[in-house]
Amino acid sequence: MKPFITTLLAGVVANAGAVLRLRQSDDACCFGLSSVGILDEEVKEDHLGGLSLGGPFQQGGFCFDKSTKTIKDALNHNCFMRDPAQQFQCYVGIVGATAFEISAPDLSGKSYLTYDNGFSTFHACPVGTGDSRYYNIFSAVKPNTTGCVSVGLALYDASTGCASAANTRVATRTLSVRKGRASYRSTQLRKRVLSEDSAAASSMPGYIQAPTAGVLSNMSPSPSAGTDTAPKISLAKASYSAKPSHTCSISPSAPSIAPIKVVSVSRSDSDNTGDSSAEVSITSHNSTTFLYGIPYSFLPPVNGTKMPLCALQFRMPVCMDLPKGYPCYKFSGLEQEFLSDSGMNFDLIIDDGQAAWNGTVLHQVTPGENMILGTFECGMPNGSYGTRKMSWRVSSVRNFSLEFLHAGVGSHAKFQDGIGAWIVPCE
Structure with a gap:
């Protein structure tokens, strides 16, 4: 002592x-x-x-x-x-x-x-x-x-x-929207991740990559969009204990959309084909792309000029709070995050709705907390049909590492609640 x-x-x-x-x-x-x-x-x-x-x-x-x-x-x-x-x-x-x-x-x-x-x-x-x-x-x-x-x-x-x-056993707490810090990525890194995005998009039928794949991505609907499997909307807890903020408030009973598919790409992979499963790997060697589909029925049709908001929410329960049989995640730890100022970038690379999104913000996560990664307008005008496709590529910043099984991915997911990123309506 x-x-x-x-x-x-x-x-x-x-x-x-x-x-x-x-x-x-x-x-x-x-x-x-x-x-x-x-x-x-x-x-x-x-x-x-x-x-x-x-x-x-x-x-x-x-x-x-x-x-x-x-x-x-x-x-x-x-x-x-x-x-x-x-x-x-x-x-x-x-x-x-x-x-x-x-x-x-x-x-x-x-x-x-x-x-x-x-x-x-x-x-x-x-x-x-x-x-x-x-x-x-x-x-x-x-x-x-x-x-x-x-x-x-x-x-x-x-x-x-x-x-x-x-x-x-620590209860999960949702913080207000965090203000991330912009990370500085070199031109070489941007060129490298563009090739990874192309590989991920090629393994996702019905999805096409934004021409610039930059911070703000402008997309047109894919011609084959109508053949895709409809996204599954979960009525599971949108937030374990949602805390209102001046920017976005999420109801605990709100529906949520898990990714249709996640694709992890290794930077050392010569063929860059990527691995499609529910397993997510965000490390200095791997990035992962999350694909979502927002059906027209997710929110009521828009009648006025004010568009409703959705949020991309990352949930990270402590391992003791995960469902029975759910594998614990591998995490580089809070000390590494704080000391190295490390974390993740969520770069919007595909969007039918042309949402504005800052992909250079540094997001840091803490076990036992939910966090809002960002918000975007997600309503659809009356008479609109089809599924809005969105996709984020998630990469490590300064040797951050997080590997986990994403809950709710696919039509036969074993676990509906757990760790991962969901699209949720917010106010």
Whole structure:
């Protein structure tokens, strides 16, 4: 254990009597916190109870009570995040409504602090400049995040009681629409993925590739569109716990459309034929194309000028929440995502409806969370028939890796709910 936590907690016990008596019991869970991501700092606590990354403050020590889902600092003050500021802080006598959890260790052995049924990211917002700069910590629902960065908070020097306190089943939580960061791809990469898109499109009867295959793709309906199998609309949960946002709100009971087909293409494949199945591979060596068909009956016909919206929603339950028999996914991990600023690009390469879409946005995913990758107009005028075809090519950015079985793909899919990307109506 790091000396500061031992000294700090021992001092508190000596001065406060029974205040931290739980620290001495075998089942107590006490620890320090450090950030994982662009920032690599230990969590500190100022004299007013505010928690920060860096700064001229004492290093923080915390204890977690699994029965009440609460955290206290080394002074036995309750820690919480609440409106209006949503700042992470610890005050005497004040109990916030934040429900904390500790995640089970990931592949690297790290456990993370989560809160409010699955949130695992925090906003770190700068204070000061130069060498005196530090970062106050806020929840993921902080109203104004200008200048802030997203981090995870990992436990270190955890006591033995934290093993039994770790939550092996984390509820899935849907965040508001995330604002991705544009990734910078070279001309060589763009040329390489164009050949991959051609290979994927060639294995998808009835679909034709956008001439430019760029960020905004303009498509004409394929002549053979009428011969395709009608897409299956699932009435399964569109979101495990949809959280409204100012941009797009998804009803938990909304219908959703899984891909008709997914095609993974290896960049080392000389023939570039691709592999069509429900298995998705998004790595530095493979990209995967998702094909969708939106039937004219998916949404009511458009009578006015306001077009209804659809969203492409990525769902990533924790493995313990997947249906029985569903294989767990292989994921490069939160630490790799945050430290390398890695993730995925979803590039719209096929669309009968000519939707505007930014394919250079970097999307980062977190187990236990659903996220909206983007929205587009999806209504059809009265008298329209046929199926609107859309396709996204998904590629890895900075060695991100995610491999999984996509639920709901094909007419005989074994699993209807699970991990993957669905088209859903939103408001």
